[in-house]
């Protein structure tokens with residue numbers, strides 16, 4: 362196990378960026394991140410602002426792994442990716458999908474918070490129908506927004522004119538996922554928040570709550586943790602889908618590296634959300650033929666200047682790095698494998 366780098370080393374070349382988004386996603390229109398440079402390359406620290414330091418420390422662990430240790434050994438050089446469709450009106454779907462050329466799968470956000478459920482379902486049905494016309498494989502993500510009854514009702518309607526690859530986190534709680542699976546045996550259920558926000562990520566599969574596991578590098582504390590968890594999950598017959606946490610190109614390279622290291626990858630990965638930013642921190646080929654190449658990402662210095670966060674936000678983020686490093690220093694569990 363490698364030692365935790367010092368605060369000075371972590372912050373020596375840190376850059377705080379603020380990326381405007383093309384569409385609102387997860388309730389935000391600007392994504393902020395700290396990019397860290399270490400001996401192995403660049404890493405990212407970008408826990409969502411509402412996360413406390415205990416949770417955010419996992420994200421720092423992931424960023425440090427990338428910058429101080431680098432990626433695990435790959436078994437492939439390209440990763441199939443899904444299009445990600447925010448909760449846009451149906452008439453905007455074609456434009457969103459045009460940013461993911463050749464994608465054979467699309468993940469569609471549904472059950473957007475803060476709306477009347479009936480109106481929401483009508484909008485969700487129209488959006489999913491519009492996606493089905495353009496992409497062969499469709500999955501939905503409700504981010505835990507439905508009750509069990511609402512999920513059964515909505516998923517029955519959403520599968521009336523075609524199957525779904527899976528429904529991601531239809532309800533918030535593990536027990537609810539179990540119930541939805543029982544009541545809708547024909548719809549595969551994927552767990553996302555139930556895996557990344559709990560200390561025991563296997564509880565959800567032991568409870569029989571999921572057919573598929575959505576895994577994200579930053580909340581799970583790094584690429585090697587994702588690979589190890591995928592191996593454990595495969596023992597339960599549960600495949601993983603590696604997804605982004607709305608990462609910049611630097612964070613995305615860690616997600617792509619984790620996906621590239623997995624022996625099996627039966628589903629396209631949610632690692633193309635860079636398309637939701639106006640500009641990313643590094644140029645890249647983006648999505649080609651429904652997949653993305655893996656490899657080292659070095660941020661472009663001109664872009665870093667253009668995307669620099671305000672001094673006030675930079676200070677806030679660097680303080681957060683310091684606090685999270687303290688949390689990691691206080692944890693018994695190892696930083697790096």
Ligand SMILES: O=C(O)CCC(=O)C1=CC=C[C@@H](O)[C@@H]1C(=O)O
Nearest residue numbers: 387445468604605606607631634
């Ligand atoms: O899986 C994808 O297609 C993209 C990633 C994605 O949807 C998410 C990224 C970041 C935050 C989450 O709200 C969201 C998700 O719930 O999966």
Ligand SMILES: [Mg+2]
Nearest residue numbers: 502529530553
């Ligand atoms: Mg999700």
